[in-house]
Amino acid sequence: KAGVTQTPRYLIKTRGQQVTLSCSPISGHRSVSWYQQTPGQGLQFLFEYFSETQRNKGNFPGRFSGRQFSNSRSEMNVSTLELGDSALYLCASRTSSYQETQYFGPGTRLLVL
Amino acid sequence: AQSVTQPDIHITVSEGASLELRCNYSYGATPYLFWYVQSPGQGLQLLLKYFSGDTLVQGIKGFEAEFKRSQSSFNLRKPSVHWSDAAEYFCAVEQNQGGKLIFGQGTELSVKP
Numbered sequence: 001k002a003g004v005t006q007t008p009r010y011l012i013k014t015r016g017q018q019v020t021l022s023c024s025p026i027s028g029h030r031s032v033s034w035y036q037q038t039p040g041q042g043l044q045f046l047f048e049y050f051s052e053t054q055r056n057k058g059n060f061p062g063r064f065s066g067r068q069f070s071n072s073r074s075e076m077n078v079s080t081l082e083l084g085d086s087a088l089y090l091c092a093s094r095t096s097s098y099q100e101t102q103y104f105g106p107g108t109r110l111l112v113l
Numbered sequence: 114a115q116s117v118t119q120p121d122i123h124i125t126v127s128e129g130a131s132l133e134l135r136c137n138y139s140y141g142a143t144p145y146l147f148w149y150v151q152s153p154g155q156g157l158q159l160l161l162k163y164f165s166g167d168t169l170v171q172g173i174k175g176f177e178a179e180f181k182r183s184q185s186s187f188n189l190r191k192p193s194v195h196w197s198d199a200a201e202y203f204c205a206v207e208q209n210q211g212g213k214l215i216f217g218q219g220t221e222l223s224v225k226p
Contacts (some may be wrong), residue, residue: 004156030181033213043203043216090156098212099145099164104157 001027004093004105013110015103021108025072025093028103031055032074033102038089046089047072050096078110084113115140117206119217126194127225128182134189134220136204145207147214148178154201160202165189174198199224 005024013019025032033056034046045058049068066076077103078085088109092102116139126132138144143166149157158215168180178189187204201221205214 031212035214042218043205043214045213045215048212058213092157092214099207101159101162102214103149103159106156109154112185 004091004103004107006089006091006108008108009106010109010111012113013081014113015081015083017081018077019081019110020075020077021089021091021110022078023074023091023093023105024082025074025091028095029092029093029103030072030096032068032072033092033094034074034076035090035092036060037090037107038084038086043090046076081112083112086110114129115206115215115216117204118219119202119204119220120154121220122218123221123223125225126221128196129193132191132194132198132222134202134204134222136187136189136217137185138204138206139185140206141173144187146178146180147205147207148172148176148187148189149203149205150200151219157203160189188214194222196222196224196226198222 007022032049033048037043048056051069063079069072088107089109091105094100094102118137146164147162148160151157152214160176161170163180171177176191180187201219203219
């Protein structure tokens with residue numbers, strides 16, 4: 001099976017812009033989670049989607065949003081970018097239930113100038 | 114609140130030497146514990162996981178970890194380190210009734226020839 005794929009792999013934006021990142025889960029996986037990784041804060045949970053519904057949400061401002069499509073592909077959007085949004089954004093997928101292993105993609109590296 | 118602590122930010126070991134990376138967690142119930150590894154510029158790869166049962170779990174690449182409830186620990190071990198093991202290692206606990214992973218700050222492993 002193909003692994004989790006994320007596009008684009010690298011992105012450069014300027015402050016105030018918005019950005020959309022995409023994640024394609026492993027075939028058959030219906031849950032997609034997003035994490036932000038920064039040197040200062042480490043790995044932090046953004047949100048999880050299951051069957052097109054947000055199932056769980058982390059402590060991030062409303063500028064961070066996501067959605068999931070009927071084919072389980074997911075997108076996350078960040079509006080009004082700030083310098084502090086520069087990070088590696090990781091997507092993870094699993095079949096459905098909690099306590100099942102989450103498989104991570106390679107990430108999208110976002111740089112905000 | 115649940116938390117994960119990895120006391121060692123950076124560890125250097127010689128190739129062929131044994132390795133132990135420490136992980137302590139704070140959790141009220143039986144935890145679901147994971148170790149992931151991240152190579153530079155890459156996503157997270159699952160090394161091993163503990164859900165229940167035998168407290169000594171075997172993973173990929175020759176790694177193992179032991180769950181000790183009395184010490185709230187889940188330390189990662191490898192009897193003989195290879196240069197290719199140089200990477201960052203993350204311990205994580207899955208939040209109950211939420212499914213999100215809570216990560217430690219990571220331990221960067223360097224391997225001396």
